[in-house]
Amino acid sequence: MILFGFLFSIFFTQMVGTQALGVHGDEEYGSFREYGKNGVKVLYLNDQNKYHQVSEITVKTRIMLNNDDEYRDISNAGVIATDTQKNIIYILAKKHGIAEPEIFGQILANFFLDEYPHVIRAKIEIVVTPWARNLDGFGHPHTHAFVAQGAERTAKILQHKGQPAQVSGGVTSLRILKTKMSSHNDFWKDIYTTLPDDDDRLLSTVVTASWKLYNTGMEHGAVYNAIYNSAIRGIMDEFFGPAEEGRQSTIIQETNRRAEANILRNNPLVESVEMEFPNKHYFDVDFSKFPEVQGLNETDHHRVYIAGVVPYGVIHTTLHRNDLF
Numbered sequence: 001m002i003l004f005g006f007l008f009s010i011f012f013t014q015m016v017g018t019q020a021l022g023v024h025g026d027e028e029y030g031s032f033r034e035y036g037k038n039g040v041k042v043l044y045l046n047d048q049n050k051y052h053q054v055s056e057i058t059v060k061t062r063i064m065l066n067n068d069d070e071y072r073d074i075s076n077a078g079v080i081a082t083d084t085q086k087n088i089i090y091i092l093a094k095k096h097g098i099a100e101p102e103i104f105g106q107i108l109a110n111f112f113l114d115e116y117p118h119v120i121r122a123k124i125e126i127v128v129t130p131w132a133r134n135l136d137g138f139g140h141p142h143t144h145a146f147v148a149q150g151a152e153r154t155a156k157i158l159q160h161k162g163q164p165a166q167v168s169g170g171v172t173s174l175r176i177l178k179t180k181m182s183s184h185n186d187f188w189k190d191i192y193t194t195l196p197d198d199d200d201r202l203l204s205t206v207v208t209a210s211w212k213l214y215n216t217g218m219e220h221g222a223v224y225n226a227i228y229n230s231a232i233r234g235i236m237d238e239f240f241g242p243a244e245e246g247r248q249s250t251i252i253q254e255t256n257r258r259a260e261a262n263i264l265r266n267n268p269l270v271e272s273v274e275m276e277f278p279n280k281h282y283f284d285v286d287f288s289k290f291p292e293v294q295g296l297n298e299t300d301h302h303r304v305y306i307a308g309v310v311p312y313g314v315i316h317t318t319l320h321r322n323d324l325f
Helices: 002-020 082-096 101-115 221-240 252-266
Strands: 021-024 027-032 040-046 053-065 119-129 131-135 141-148 152-160 166-178 203-213 270-278 282-284 305-307 314-320
Touching: 040 082, 053 082, 053 101, 053 131, 082 101, 101 119, 101 152, 101 166, 101 221, 166 221, 203 221, 203 252, 221 252, 221 270, 252 270, 252 314
Parallel strands: none
Antiparallel strands: 021 027, 040 053, 053 119, 119 152, 131 141, 152 166, 166 203, 203 270, 270 314, 282 305
């Protein structure tokens, strides 16, 4: 029994040690341990020139140590306080700027891994708050005035000590809508189905997408910017189609896949694309309830919709380059 207990203890320790790494590739699995700071907001201003430049990000850090002493109430000595992590973000932002989130994320991850020998993994997630330069009433760009925009650029960096960073760019809160060329027909129907076919519906979604890059080392900021701009253009081109003709979305899943494929074909450095299309419903108002009100049915070209909130459908997919055909 003593020998069995000893062997089981070794086996258990090895299992915990293996699982505690918490990743297989870049996917979390099994038990793992990490900690960090959420919601670190940084506004960076460069006012060196006449036309000021501003960038704003929200940073989330997660680090993993080479031991779990603090989790076992053995010692707190190796813990890098989350307040310290916050200060490091501010200091590195001051030194390097934050213009490209993929680069700043790698700078942060490298710092944690290089500065602290007992840190074995660093994960950085960044959301960019977009600001656009204001134009005055004559269309002239303002020197120091900015207006907040909608879609938010994102970046995720996952790096193990001694290994290249896994870099993903992305976008969230990209809200898009088209008023025609979308249908939803011939889906599975049974005794539980109440949804009717729809030949011509208004289609709207708020896109969340990310694209994982091959591990090729830290690219120049222009590369990340170009991939981001290409990806946004690719999503909108497949969702909307050409300006005059448009493009039919017969099955939203297929539209989703076309957008992912577009990003992969136009960006050789991208290994895979993950995308989520929630259906932000708008429902026709039923004006048949108001038979005595004049003029409601004189034309089909004036339509009023109710914005749905919950529940709503969602399409969530990942397309790898190996599956592209």
